Amino acid sequence: MKRPKDFWRTLEAFPGAAAVSIEWKVRCGVDYGAAQSFLRPNGKLALSYPCTIPRGCGCQHDVITHATDDIVAVCRCERGCETFPLQQSDVVIYELDRPALGAALVNLLGLFNGTDTETDLHGTTCIGVYSPYAGYRFPVYLTIQIEPSDFNEIVDGLLVRNNTPFVLLAPTRDLCTAKAEKLLIDKGSVFVPLSENVILGDKRELRLLRPLDEILAQFLATNLPSPKEDGSKVFFPTPPDATWRDVSIKFIDGHTVSITVKSVGGVYNYIQMGMVDRRNSGPTQQWKLLRAFSERCGNMTWDHPAADLGNIKRRERLAAKLSAFFRIEGEPFRLTHDRKGWQARFSISPR
DSSP: OOOOOOHHHHHTTSGGGEEEHHHHHHHHGGGHHHHGGGEEEEEEEOSEEEOOSTTOOOSEEEEEEEETTEEEEEOOSTTOOOOEEEOGGGGEEEEEOHHHHHHHHHHHHTOBSOOOEEOSSTTEEEEEEEOSSTTOOEEEEEEOOSSHHHHHHHHHHHHHHOSSOOEEEESOSTTOOHHHHHHHHHTTOEEEEGGGTEEEOSTTOEEESSOHHHHTHHHHHHHSOOOOSSSSOOOOOOOTTOOGGGEEEEEEETTEEEEEETTEEEEEETTTTTOBOTTTSSBOHHHHHHHHHHHTTTEEOTTSTTOOTTHHHHHHHHHHHHHHHHOOSSOSEEEOTTSSSEEESSEEEOO
């Protein structure tokens, strides 16, 4: 039998990631106990079995079944190792439980839409979506191959099928050529070998060897806006699961607000929120309307001092500005119950 390896490398050793338990045990080595949580019988019995004779031939022996309780492994090579008995449980083939592994990776990486969707590419599934911030969604694929040429075909296929950058996971980097990795990087995508970043825990649990932000540092730097230092419009790190109900805006003064969205927040001015009038560098009418909304805790009705027919178009533009800043789906304003005014879907106050 071949020398012991680990769980991740073992996945790239068997066609279809399927073998009898003794093969998994020897190849996985110390990982085997934890790896068993990600294995399941595939309903088939093996026709061959590895040689387990001390100093034996190391070849695969034929499995001969005389009866359910009379199974033997017969050597067919020149060494002619002695025949040895097997139990039926010995020849049960175990395969990787891909849905279980996919679910564990989804939980580990905090992915969304973890449905482990199959693709038309062999051995490749989309296990979920990585969304570091609202408005930024990147598909995450898991591929398991056994030859570099197959891996290269998967990379080419994914690049053709995706118009946006993506994250590609594989058990190891052994099959990823420098050319394939460069193709991914050139398209803003990233390859993440699990063997270098993830270890097995107990009961289908996985653990990261370093923070995810560190693993994906270059990917994030490539695909997220860089911080602005010139006072112009900034990037607000809206949590990916935030809704308008999670947004709180409080005016500090006429030009500045304090913003909180779930666990993140900060102080921003009208320039940083993209509401500066380029003609005079002052606040736009949209900013002034936002402040007017704050004076009535998010309501704009005809009894408001700032009520004006021009607010209809200003509100539309304000909604567009807020949607662009926070990148939250849906309208930030709704009609009041009597349909005679507008109400903010977020919390807003003068202080």
